[in-house]
Amino acid sequence: MVAQREPARGTPPGGESEHFVVVFPGYHRAWGHWIAHRLESHGHRTTLQRWDPDREQPLHEALGDLQLASGRVLLVISDVFLQLGPRTEADWNTVLRGYVAEHADRFAAVNLTNRELLPATAVLEPVNLWGVGEEEAERRLLNRLGLSPRRAPAAQTGYTSRYPNDPPDVWGEVPRRNGRFTGRDVILNELQERLMDAEQGAAVCALVGMAGIGKTHIAAEYAHRFGPDYDVVWWVNCDQRNTQRETFGQLAVELGLDRAGDVGERLRTVREALRKNTPSGRWLLIFDGWEDPEEAATFLPHGGSGHVLITSRNKSWRAATDIKQIAAFRRAESTGYLMRRAPHITAEQADEVAGEFQDLPLQLAQAAAWLGEEGMEVPEYLRMVRGVGLTRLESGTMPDDYPYSSLTSWSMLLNKLRKSEPRAVDLLSLCAVFAPGRIPLGLARGIPAAELPDNLRWIASDRSSWARALDSLVNYSVITRESRVQAGESEQNDSVLMHQVVHSVISELTQGRNNDAVRGTVHRLLVEADPGAPNDSRQWGRYAELLPHLLPSIAPSSKERRVQEMLLNCLRYCYNSGEFTLGAELAASIRTEWERFLDSDAQQMLSLATLQGNVLRAAGRFREAQILDADRLERLAEVPRSEGPYEEALMEATSCLAADLRLLGQYDEALQRQERVVEVARRLYGPDEGASLLAQHNLAVGLRLLGRYEEAYDTDLDTLRAREQVLRARHPYTLGSGNSCARDLRLLGRYQEALARQELAMRLQLQVLGAQHPQTLMARHNLMLCQRRAGTPRQDIATAMALLLDQQEQVHSRGHYTTLSLMTDYGNFLREHGDLTLARELLTEAEDGFRALLGPAHPVPTAMQSNAGLVLQIEGERDGALNMFEQALAGVTSLLGPDHPVTLGCALNTSGGRHLAEALEDAHELSRDTLERSRRVLGEDHPLTLSCMVAQAIDLRSLRRRDEARAVESDALERLTRSLGAQHQQTLSARQRTRPYWDYEPYLG
Structure with a gap:
């Protein structure tokens, strides 16, 4: 079959010209377009022809069809080109020596590989364009075709491709190209047409389908195949929300944008830059494994001329994007793939194997690896996968719509590896303890051999076995290498990718999670990966990569102190970076395990209680935090008293409970407790130490909530002055005190003073923390209230409030208490200026939200009735x-x-x-x-x-x-x-x- 032919291009301006049919497989589309553009610029006509002949059509007929057009046929070939479809080397050699040799004057070729081609390709006299620059490639092309270059080549209009050997300016962690990628050309070309033809700002398409159907491979092939059309290609792994945010935010660095501030600010900066097509409108974003369409507003630019590609199992993307349902291979794709990987099998046998595995790409990859690597005959292979049961596997290990024979095939492979490559199975046992997706396996190479279990010590000392084991797993399609470590680099940077379905099966078959020694090794790897600086936003990307592996590896069950401190650092990261929901889930899991073997007054448990209360409180789960902190305080009261550590623990627990009580509206009791905290902190540390100043800061919060504004201001001002001396003016705590002073002044009715102080504080907040840090958002909120009370023009405030509400919702959520507060103030402003409909909606939503969060007998929802x-x-x-x-x-x-x-x-x-x-x-x-x-x-x-x-x-x-x-x-x-x-x-x-x-x-x- 001859694929669709693109129309002839390039009308010559006069003089002699030739017509060329530029023939390329889908794999080399970028080269086909570049060659056509260059020939047209020199006055020649071209017809682009994507060529994927079916197995049923003899090669000489397919080549003959290409000659139906006038002019010469220029083949874009490589070793991959000659492997497309179930064609043997003998088939190609026969047609090259016969039909092509007879019509040699009608054929020419360019070669895109440095690997050896079939000997008979010499008849095409291919010119090698591999690894040369654009000018040299153009010179060689024209010379091979016997064409004279124009002195001044005509400029090409339209969306032209860059030279394929020149990568995009920004290339972000796209998986390595799969050299065995087969078929899907119809999908890839349709996808490219959809994105190119979409209106500006609407070029978003979601590839949706079941696990293992090949969505990620299609997206990666799209990036590699069409990469020359873009200046920026950025891949975002969406398995974990925090990883997704960190990876997308890292694009700010690559684009040369302002990298200051927290993750939320970088997200906004990147999204705004892409919307404005800065630095280029030729950008491609790929979000792999994105299952939550509700977060689309956080990441999608909603404008700009770039393209967005999403892979997902969630069909709900239909409401937000164009959607492309990905099904299994077409049977011709299945058989072609199998026969390429296992050349000894026949077309009929390939058809039988494809039917057994329902044309599912993930399972065909495993079957092809087995047949190709082992040279096993198909009847024997099918007899084995159909005849062996795996009753010990848990139900749910494989998706319901996967053929059961898939389990047997994986079991066979593991049994084979245990005999032929046992060290590969050792690595699989480690992989099984991590979460699926990206696995930082190379970290194991950095652990001293003496600290590894006996059966794993070879990892640290035997480099050749390490490489051989990984290569075996890649060859059998169990893993893919995320990056190939170059000579001189540390293998600690080596990471692999394992599909979630494969991970489920391997975890069950290797029983790695049930092996204490293997789990302990993985825990040690996680400790090694801990930067030890959860307060440093520059390290948050590394923590984001750590988090997905903590619970799958059962790290909270470890009794190692280093592992426990690593877990606490991860919780600190969650709190500092604003990942409150994730932090609350992690803290709960840690507590469940630690309560089994740690005393309630152990230092680790006390630290956990503080961090867990902090993330619960920040997430708006006030009552849970209060129960936790009250229980801790009660337990501490039962411990025999001693000076020093006991008093510190008691003070910290009291401070946490006071914070809970303030949020729950019990202001008098909260203030009494906080006054005791201040007294103890000053006695233990002195008045100007950090803990004492924090206690004093919280005391002012309590005074403010009780309406004692003058006292609150005096306390905040004293804290601010001390923090300026101890911590300096740009420390986040000092900035927090500045915000508090401005709030006090506004509540005291000193509007101009409040505005002047908050404007200064706002500038520092932006410089130090970035625009979307939670503390900055609170400062901006207070600034708007100061502006409103001081008489700033109405429109300025209305625009700023609407924008801030959007940012607040992105950083927290619609129902978060800080968002509800802003919603209320925005509603009050709109009511005052005549927009009653929106004002009523916002105020009603905020009141209902506060009542659900705090209960009816709380001052906030009670007073909200006055706004209504x-x-x-x-x-x-x-x-x-x-x-x-x-x-x-x-x-x-x-x-x-x-x-x-x-x-x-x-x-x-x-x-x-x-x-x-x-x-x-x-x-x-x-x-x-x-x-x-x-x-x-x-x-x-x-x-x-x-x-x-x-x-x-x-x-x-x-x-x-x-x-x-x-x-x-x-x-x-x-x-x-x-x-x-x-x-x-x-x-x-x-x-x-x-x-x-x-x-x-x-x-x-």
Whole structure:
């Protein structure tokens, strides 16, 4: 069969020209296009012809079909070209010596390999283009065809390919090209057409299919085959979320972008650069094994002229991308592949084997390896795989839709290796303890032989056996090599890839996980891979690679102290990098194991409790953290007391429980506990040591939550000054104190001071931590609130809030407490400026989220009802609004007391609701009482106090007590002008006698 022919190209501008049919297999598409472009630039016409003749068609007929076109046939050949399809060397030699020799004037060839070709290819007189530069390759091409070069070759328009020997400028960890890749040309060409023809910003395609169907190999072949079309090709392994984020973020470095900041910031930077086609619009992203379409917004650029390719088993990608369902091989592809790998079998036998394994590529690779390496005859092989049962394998080892004979085939291979290459089985036993996917097996080469089990000591000392064992596993299609270690490099960099289906079978057959010595070796490898610096963002990529292997290797069960410290470092990484969900899962697994053999007061358990509480708290799982920390404190109380370590452990446990209580709304008890923590820390370490300053910082949080803003500010300011001296101005803890001071100033009504301090803090946050670090997002949130209170133009704040909400959701989640807080403040802003529909949606979602997270009897969801009442009030639902106001006021009074600033704000709104409901005496009584309390708690000139004065004046005027109203109003306007300025919105609203209101801003600490 002759594949589809592309139209003739390159109309000559005059003079003599020739027509060439450039014939290439799909494997060498890039070369075919480059040759055609070069010939056209010199005034010749070309027809591109992808050539994949079927097995049924004799070779001489297929070659004859190529000559139906006028002009000469230029074959793009290599050793791979001559192996395409089930053609024997004898077939090729016969047709080359016969038919091609008879028509030698119509054929020419270029050779793309440095390996030996069939002797009979000499009739084609192939010119070798392997390993030469573009100018030399063009000169050789023209010389072979007897063509004279143009003095000034015509420029080529359109999407032209670069010279195939020149790789893309950026090439990111694409798996090595599979020299045995067969078929799939229809899929690859259709895929390329889909991506090329898609509208800009929409060139995203997902390859979806069952495990082992060949999705990854298709994606890798696409990258290699079409790589010359791109300037940037970047491969992202998506087996683990944190690995996916780190790998994608690393592209920022390769693109020369700002690499500062955390992973989230690098993600945003890369995504924005690709969207803007910086530095090039010719980019290709490949996400391999991406099973979560909901995370698409975090990674996909949603713009730009590049292409995105995804492999997945999840059909839900249909909603977000173009989808290409990947099925098993076509039977012709199956038989062609088998006969290439095992030349001694017939087409009928290949057909029978393909049918046995249902044309599944993964299983055909294993069958072909067995038949090809062993030279086994097909009848014997099929008899063995059909006749031997594997009843000891667990159900679920293989996917349900895999043929059962696949298990037998793998078992046969393992039995064979045990006899012929036992050291290869040793390596498989190690691989079985790791997780599937990328396995850093080479780390074993760095461990001293004396520290390895007896049967594995050869790994450290016998380099030739190491290479031979790996090569055997590659030849039998058990693993692939991710990278071939070059001479002079350490084998510790050697890593392999193992498919998850293969890993499941090998794990069961080798029983490696049940071997204590093998597990211990893998644990030692993980310890060696630990950078020992979980606080250093430069090392987070290495930790991201470690994490997938911790639980499969049962590392938490290890009693080795070094392994335990490695696990704790991984938890520290999770907390520092923002991987809170992953950290919580890991911490739970570690605790389950450690509780079996460690005392509750062991140092490792105490450290685990602190880290587990931190990640649970940061993930918004407050009650779980509180139960954990309360239990730890209770256990410590039962331990005989001693100085030093005991007091430190008790202090740390108390501090953690105080943090839980603050988040759960138990502010008084939390403050009492935190005061004890401060006292102990200062006694143990002194007032200026890090632990003491952290305790003092947390004390200020408690004071702020209780509405004691002046005390909180004094404490935060003292902490800031000390941290500037001890830690310096750019330390993250110092920046955190700066953010806290700005927040205090804003709550004190000192808006301009707060804005000035937060603007400075924001610049430092960006420089030190990056734009998407959680602390930076909190700082930006506070900056927007400062800007709003200080009177920054409305549109600037609206745009910034919308962008921040998107970033917040990417870094945490929609339901995370910090996202809910921002959602509330954004909703309040939109309500104030007339977008009631979106405001209502955001405020309702935030209130429901807080109630689900904290329960109904918590100050935050209780006070949120006041925000809902303001929306109803604007919509004209006066009764509903007043009901919300009254419920909020009653609730927060009970929970926080009548003098808390939140209670005063709710009271202000309630008095306004009563006024609109014409309960004028009730409104006046409440506004008068609220004003008195606000003066006492917040001071005469606080903005909330002044709002209460304006509300009181309105209520007095409604009761016809005009002289009193005039006096109160005049005093309020004078104070507003002096403290906020004559043009501030609150001052202008007071002059217009607009009833003031109060927005509740949720804050958990």
